[in-house]
Amino acid sequence: MLTFARTPSKATKVINNGDHLNLSVQTDIWYLCGRLKMTLDPKILSFEEVSKHNRKTDCWVIISGKVYDVTPFLDDHPGGDEILILATEKDATEDFEDVGHSQNAIDMMKDYYVGEVDSNTMPRKNTYNKPPSSTTSAAAQASGSSSTNILTFVLPILILVLAYALYYFANKKVAVSFTHL
Ligand code: HEM
Known part of the structure; x- marks a missing residue:
């Protein structure tokens, strides 16, 4: 006791x-x-503040709204240090849960607890880490698909017009050759 x-x-x-x-x-x-x-x-930290700790010598992760300084644990983490460094600068809750960590792992977390992340400062889901060119490429894709649509509509008409023109001129030629007889 x-x-x-x-x-x-x-x-x-x-x-x-x-x-x-x-x-x-x-x-x-x-x-x-x-x-x-x-x-x-608890200490309330902004997402931006937490995101600064994104390297091997200073590594903080966000799991379920809580911030953990896992720097001293990097070398001992059974999943490796690289995966923890990659889990910085984002909400790592899903990554953490997908692994199916044991109760032992969950119990260990309190040793690295730093504080809470201010949820208002978290980036919205599916918008963070998007490549900057995504809007441009989407526009390019849109314009590409619209030009394809126009082609599929115009091409058959062009072929029909050409076929009719050929038919018309061929008939005209036959008529002319008959008048020369
Ligand atoms: C404070 C945070 C963390 C702690 C204390 C922790 C602890 C552990 C422990 C003890 C294990 C051994 C298996 C187990 O007991 O479940 C483990 C495995 C692993 N962890 Fe973590 N972990 C943390 C965060 C993360 C994060 C953010 C990721 C990101 C994906 C991650 C990925 C993995 C992977 C891939 C394994 C290996 C699983 C396997 O090979 O079966 N961990 N972790």
Whole structure:
């Protein structure tokens, strides 16, 4: 059983047989205080701010609206570090869930928790990371398909007109040759 002394720098570990050991666990206490503060008063971060942490030496991911600093975990991540770096600058919830992480993995996440992402700053789904030329290519595609439509409509008419012209001139030639007889 572990109980904490009222002084900030000392904790008393009470062992089952009644012995009392004074242990200096200041760091543990500060750590627990920090965790408590984070839970009660979470840090709200904008998507832009979180997105700056997008490399091997500084890697933050967003999963279910929560921000995790996974930098110390990169080398130990069973899925590899690259996949975590690729999961930055976006909502990685789907990527995380698609893998089907175990309960153990989910329990580990609290060690890397930084805060909450401000949902108003999140990019809208399916609009983020679109290639900038998408509008142009869509327009090009649209104009391409409209010209194809015109061709399919005009081409048969052209063929008909040509066939009629051939028929007409061929008949005229026969008539002329008959008048010369
Ligand atoms: C705080 C965040 C994360 C933690 C603590 C974490 C932890 C883990 C752990 C413990 C495993 C081993 C398998 C398991 O127990 O489920 C694992 C596997 C894996 N993780 Fe993560 N992960 C995190 C985020 C992500 C993200 C964002 C991705 C993005 C796709 C990802 C992709 C993978 C992949 C591909 C595997 C390998 C699965 C396999 O080979 O079976 N992880 N992760």
